[in-house]
Every structure is written in structure tokens, then in C-alpha cells.
Amino acid sequence: MTDTPTGGDVRLTGISKTYGSFTAVHPLDLTVPEGSFFALLGASGCGKTTTLRMIAGLEEPTTGTVLLGDRDVTDLPPHKRPVNTVFQSYALFPHLDVHENIAFGLRRRGVRSVRRQVDEMLELVQLGDKARHRPHQLSGGQQQRVAVARALINHPRVLLLDEPLGALDLKLRRRMQLELKRIQTEVGITFVHVTHDQEEAMTMADTVAVMNAGRVEQMGAPAELYDNPRTTFVANFLGTSNLIEAEVVEVGADVVATAGGGTLRLPADRCPAPVRAGGRLLVGIRPEKITLAHADDADAIPSGRNRTAGRIADTSFIGVSTQYAVDGPAGTGLQVYEQNIERDPRLVPGAEVVLHWNPAHTFGLDAAQDVE
Numbered sequence: 001m002t003d004t005p006t007g008g009d010v011r012l013t014g015i016s017k018t019y020g021s022f023t024a025v026h027p028l029d030l031t032v033p034e035g036s037f038f039a040l041l042g043a044s045g046c047g048k049t050t051t052l053r054m055i056a057g058l059e060e061p062t063t064g065t066v067l068l069g070d071r072d073v074t075d076l077p078p079h080k081r082p083v084n085t086v087f088q089s090y091a092l093f094p095h096l097d098v099h100e101n102i103a104f105g106l107r108r109r110g111v112r113s114v115r116r117q118v119d120e121m122l123e124l125v126q127l128g129d130k131a132r133h134r135p136h137q138l139s140g141g142q143q144q145r146v147a148v149a150r151a152l153i154n155h156p157r158v159l160l161l162d163e164p165l166g167a168l169d170l171k172l173r174r175r176m177q178l179e180l181k182r183i184q185t186e187v188g189i190t191f192v193h194v195t196h197d198q199e200e201a202m203t204m205a206d207t208v209a210v211m212n213a214g215r216v217e218q219m220g221a222p223a224e225l226y227d228n229p230r231t232t233f234v235a236n237f238l239g240t241s242n243l244i245e246a247e248v249v250e251v252g253a254d255v256v257a258t259a260g261g262g263t264l265r266l267p268a269d270r271c272p273a274p275v276r277a278g279g280r281l282l283v284g285i286r287p288e289k290i291t292l293a294h295a296d297d298a299d300a301i302p303s304g305r306n307r308t309a310g311r312i313a314d315t316s317f318i319g320v321s322t323q324y325a326v327d328g329p330a331g332t333g334l335q336v337y338e339q340n341i342e343r344d345p346r347l348v349p350g351a352e353v354v355l356h357w358n359p360a361h362t363f364g365l366d367a368a369q370d371v372e
């Protein structure tokens with residue numbers, strides 16, 4: 001995908017990386033907005049770390065240029081670039097205490113009075129009481145905060161984070177996500193964060209670039225990617241999607257399609273271009289946007305809703321919600337998540353149901369794409 005090559009803090013133009021005959025990153029253009037929390041999200045092996053390492057200067061691009069602000073840094077070695085990287089493996093010095101670990105970059109540059117700056121960093125990462133501890137006396141989350149403070153004390157223009165929370169257990173990981181977001185907001189510099197965890201990217205980032213097989217499939221705000229995915233990969237990677245194969249019957253401000261005898265309507269600007277009558281379309285809807293009605297109550301469904309018939313195959317009660325697996329049109333498996341406010345006791349496996357939802361929540365995808 002292409003992005004405007006101006007106004008960003010990190011601008012990649014035609015950047016690519018090949019190893020022999022294998023292309024890890026296809027030529028990509030990417031602009032990271034200044035002061036934003038930007039996430040590169042994708043499954044293992046999709047090229048996100050390679051992209052980050054090309055920004056850091058740790059990997060030489062096969063083609064393309066890297067700009068930081070207005071400066072072309074493509075040929076600069078890592079230590080001459082205004083960036084710092086935080087890795088998953090903290091890489092703290094075990095023989096130095098927290099204060100000295102954080103002071104390291106300043107001391108190496110010959111800065112004499114480091115105390116005030118280190119204290120500021122300790123306060124920023126809320127480790128003021130741990131200044132004289134050694135890394136082995138800290139929890140994983142605390143060690144990661146030291147690594148962040150050690151990187152930030154050099155006042156980088158951009159902080160690069162390569163799966164920094166990967167080694168933490170789930171609960172601590174969630175806490176550190178909020179903590180890193182708070183630190184980024186406080187210091188106001190650009191963070192570029194690599195993760196394979198879609199929830200992590202959505203929680204932390206202002207802008208997410210979803211990568212697949214060495215390409216950026218889609219980039220945008222988390223809610224935009226979730227509500228309006230442009231590819232089946234993005235639709236399925238960010239949560240669960242129901243994708244119903246349908247035939248387009250009318251194209252106007254709304255696109256009207258049919259599937260299994262039912263009519264589905266969706267805004268034309270949420271469809272892939274071009275859509276034409278008689279063509280095929282994947283109609284997408286998230287499971288929590290659907291309401292489930294017993295077939296006996298179908299007449300009470302308000303008009304103007306999208307609807308499709310099905311039969312409940314399975315139900316799972318998970319406290320706040322119940323998840324229903326429904327056999328939909330032409331054997332399409334559909335998922336519905338219903339909040340457990342008032343549960344209809346008739347909604348059990350085998351029950352005939354009607355799924356209905358607001359057309360505005362519907363998105364369309366190119367039916368020629370492979371459904372993941």
C-alpha cells in the first residue's frame with residue numbers, strides 16, 4: 001500500500017528486504033505520524049521485525065530509503081540514528097544496579113552529572129524505590145521498564161520496541177501495555193511497536209499496520225481496521241468475522257446482495273471497488289453485532305435490518321456472554337455473541353433462528369480473495 005511521503009516521523013519509501021531468493025519484506029511505503037504510538041502487527045515470519053530493524057539500521061534494506069523526520073538515514077549506522085530499540089530480552093547489565101543501567105548511555109557519551117536525568121526517568125517508569133536494585137532482584141515487568149528508561153534517557157526521536165512484552169505472563173503483559181501507553185503519552189515521542197498480539201496492538205496503538213507475508217495489508221486506527229477491514233486476512237486476524245458469500249443484485253448508495261434467499265444490504269463505501277450487479281461479494285459482520293431471534297419471533301424483527309436464517313449448532317456459556325455457532329446459508333458457519341442480559345431458553349442446539357443486524361455495521365470484501 002502507498003501512503004503520503006510527507007509529514008511523518010518515520011518515512012519508509014520502497015523499502016524491501018530479500019535474503020537470497022526469499023523476500024522477507026516486499027517494497028513498502030509507510031509513514032508513521034509524528035508523536036504517535038504505531039504498531040506493526042502480524043503473525044510470526046510476516047516481516048515486522050525485519051521492517052523495524054531496517055528503521056533501526058540493524059538490517060540493511062535491499063531497496064528503498066528510510067527517513068527520520070526530514071533526514072535520510074538509510075546509510076547511517078544504528079548508533080548515528082536518532083532512535084533507540086527496546087528488545088524482548090531486556091539486555092540489562094546484570095552487574096549494574098537500576099540507576100547505573102539507566103545512566104549507561106549518558107556516561108558513555110561523557111555526560112558527567114546524570115543524577116537529575118536518571119531520577120526523572122526513574123519517576124517516569126515508577127521505579128524510584130528500586131534505584132539500587134540489581135536486575136535479578138526485579139520482576140520481568142520492572143526489568144522491562146528499566147530497559148525503556150535506559151532507551152528514553154538518550155532522547156531518541158523514535159523509540160522502537162520489538163515484542164517488548166513477549167516474555168511476560170498474560171496479566172503482567174496487560175498491565176505493561178497500559179503502562180507503556182502512559183509513558184508514550186507522557187514523553188510524547190513516536191513509538192513503533194512490533195507485536196503478533198492483535199489485542200495488544202489495538203489496546204496500545206493510535207495507528208496499526210497489519211502485515212502479512214512481507215506486505216502491509218491495511219493501516220489505520222484500531223477501530224477503523226476492526227469495523228472496516230479491507231481484506232479477509234485483516235477481517236480474520238483482528239477478531240472473528242462472519243463472511244457470507246452473496247450475489248450482488250443492486251448497486252447504489254447501498255449495495256444489496258442476496259444469500260440463501262435472504263437480502264443483505266450494506267453501505268457502498270464499505271465495499272471493495274468495483275462492485276457490480278451479478279458479481280459476488282463476501283458480506284462481513286462481527287459476531288457481537290448480530291442479534292439472534294427464535295424463528296417463531298421472526299415477524300417481530302424491525303424492518304430495515306439485515307437478516308439471514310440458520311440453525312443453532314452449538315452454544316457456549318462464558319459468563320458475560322453466550323457464544324452461538326450457527327449453520328447459516330449454504331452451510332456457512334456463523335458465530336454470534338450475545339450478552340447475557342435476558343437469555344431466551346429456546347436458543348439451544350437444533351433451534352431454527354434468524355440472525356439480524358444493522359446494515360451500517362456490515363462490510364464487504366472481494367469474494368475472489370481466499371477466505372482464511
Ligand code: ATP
Pocket residue numbers: 019022024042043044045046047048049050051196
Ligand atoms: P517473528 O515474530 O517470528 O520474529 P517477524 O514477523 O518479525 O516474525 P521477521 O523476523 O521479520 O518476521 O522475518 C521475516 C522472514 O524473513 C521470516 O520468514 C524469516 O525466516 C526470514 N529471515 C529473517 N532474517 C533472515 C536471515 N538473516 N536470513 C534468511 N531469512 C531471514
